Amino acid sequence: MTQSVKIKKLNSNAIIPTYGTEFSAGADLYACIEETTTISAGETAFIKTGLAMEVPVGFAGFIYARSGLACKKGLAPANKVGVIDADYRGEVVVALHNHSKNAIAVEHGERIAQLVIAPFLTAQFEEADELEDTIRGTGGFGSTGTK
Template sequence: MAVNVNVKKLKENATIPTYGTEYAAGADLYACIEEAVTIEAGETKFIGTGIAMEIPEGYAGLIYARSGLSCKRGLAPANKVGVVDADYRGELTVALHNHSNKAETIEPNERIAQVVITPFLSANFNQVDELSDTVRGVGGFGSTGK
């Protein structure tokens, strides 16, 4: 299933997101930078993609780490998962955090994250005095076993 998403290049050297394989869930986002950017250990830098998206109503763009970049080099979005709402029209920017113990460099046009376009449900939050009972109840972290 595919949904049309309009993408606007905000900078001439920006790259439109691409899928690595036919069945990939996430489309790669590319760094739209003029020169290499070094991210020191423990540091976060904002890396622009040079694009804006028109995500359809009822959908969101979720920005996730690229597995190779995060596992091999320790670079992943600082907020873990970025949420791009359907009414946002600004540049997609990734707050890239260096979780490693050494400086890492992002090159121009390097793949820095991936975006998954997904439908979502809006909730009507109803304040009540009581919630229904369940077997689990109020058991929190680790309460269902190892």
């Protein structure tokens, strides 16, 4: 299944997202920066992509970490998952957080995150005096065991 998403280059050096393989769910987002940005250990930097997009109504763009970048270098989105709403038309910027103990340099054209376009449901929240009982009930964190 494919979905058309309009992309606008805000910077002529911007790179349109690409898929690594035919069956990749996420398209790579690339840094579009004038000079190398060094992110100190434990710090966050806002890395521009030079792109704006028109996500179709009923869909959202979800920005996830690239597994290699996160596991090998310790760089991942600070907010864990970024969300691009269908009505947002500004530049896509990735807040990259350095989870490592070393400063990490980010270069122009480097793959910094991955973008997944997915449909979503909008909930109609209804206040209720009672909720249906379940076996789990109010059991929270860790209540279903560690198996």
